[in-house]
Amino acid sequence: MMSDMKKAVTVDEYLADFAEPAHGALQKLREMIRAAAPKEATEAIGYGRPAFKYKGPLVGYAAFKEHCSFFPMNGALVEQFQEELKKYKTSKGTIRFSMDKPLPAALVKKLVKARVAENEAKGKRG
Secondary structure, eight states: OOOTTSOOSSHHHHHHTOOTTHHHHHHHHHHHHHHHSOTTOEEEEETTEEEEESSSEEEEEEEOSSOEEEEOSOHHHHHHTTTTTTTSEEETTEEEEOTTSOOOHHHHHHHHHHHHHHHHHHTOOO
16 A cells, blocks of 8 residues: 555555455446546646547546545536436536445446547547
């Protein structure tokens, strides 16, 4: 486990700092995002959390003491998918989920694909 003095530089370092069930939940989410994102998408640590980039910021995720969060990096998406997200606590740019009940792969895929489409439409580089 990393010392509290050192911030994660890589996604693997970030994930290594968590015990189960958080570690497993984050790893599963990471794999779902990677499967849904274009192969050109890259991973990085942004704002101290793992994130994917593709033509700009794509999505991010993190673990907290009591839950995990998925960040679609666009509050409008949380609204757009509110029916599918009604089982989860949401705020403008965050979808919270229990560590022992990860988000469904189909939902993660829809959210990631929606963000990819937004970034492609904006023509951002990244």
